[in-house]
Amino acid sequence: MLLPWVLIAGAAAYGAGAGALLPRPAYRLSVEPDEAWREACPDGHPYADQGRVRAWLGPATCAERATRAGAHGSGRRAFAVPGALVCAGLAAAVGPRPELAVWLLMVPCGLLLSAVDRRVNRLPDVLTLPLAAGAAALLGLAALLPGAEGSWGRALGGGAVLAGAYFVLFVISPRAVGFGDVKLALALGVALGWYGWDVLFVGAFLGFLVGAVYGVALILTRRAGRGTALAFGPFMVLGALAGVALGGLAA
Known part of the structure; x- marks a missing residue:
């Protein structure tokens, strides 16, 4: 114990x-x-x-x-x-489990990205792209170790699916979703996809839900208007963390 x-x-x-x-x-x-x-x-x-x-x-x-x-x-x-x-x-x-080491290594980068995005509405490529590549590579190693509870192939697919979904949103409304969000979605999708498609959906949905609630609260308190640009990266990270935690519990 x-x-x-x-x-x-x-x-x-x-x-x-x-x-x-x-x-x-x-x-x-x-x-x-x-x-x-x-x-x-x-x-x-x-x-x-x-x-x-x-x-x-x-x-x-x-x-x-x-x-x-x-x-x-x-x-x-x-x-x-x-x-x-x-x-x-x-x-x-x-x-x-082996994948815990991957999640712990991703946390500082997630915190750093959230802070930068919150301050200047920017998700630098110098962080998002290495995070995606590192997550994919490290989960590939974790999948080879005993005790791992996930699928590396599904993780790669999750990254592609979530990044593709955010890319569609970027094309539809570039003011609401930036291209940095698309690149961050690639890394977060890899992490969420590891535990399953249901975890990927839950993590992505929670990010949108918390972001929407926060935006509505700002409007109601008159701290922002309908056209105010909000940093969405912190909510993406928060949703992904919750999804990974729930996936770990379920596994």
Whole structure:
């Protein structure tokens, strides 16, 4: 009985640690499509001076400024807390199956994409495309290991189906669905398709449902109008996380 709790605690610790590294890439990538990634912190100090790894991971601000302003811990907690909760929830739902490692690796990227999309309505290719390729490759490896509860072929099909559906929506209404959403759907479809077509449908539907409820709430509270563009990526990720968790429980 101790193993599940150890697994959950380990997943939570991993999620908190990975989340604490995300404020800097979220800040650097949150720019308009025609702008280059931010190369310096809010104080103007170049990130390149801190080395290749530290240039992309850690707090958005320099350590000195963050310590003075008290933003060092709060910025990291904004990602660390949801990272810990999501990873712990996935571990509890999926258990010690090989595919759990894939879901845990996808969580930081999902959080990062959600943050960037929420800030500038953009899902960068530098994140969406590697996420799709990595999910497909890693699930292919997971399928070879004992204890895996899913289908790699169905996962690939799920990615194609969900991306195709979003592409149709993009063609019909490019203001409502961006092409970045289509690319993100490819990765999320791979994850959802792993557990079954019903899980794919549920995960996609939950994303639309939560997004619609949020949009209606903004309109009713007069914080947005009917023509206001909303970032849909966070709702896609949220729906996919719920779908994967439900698929893991059912499996």
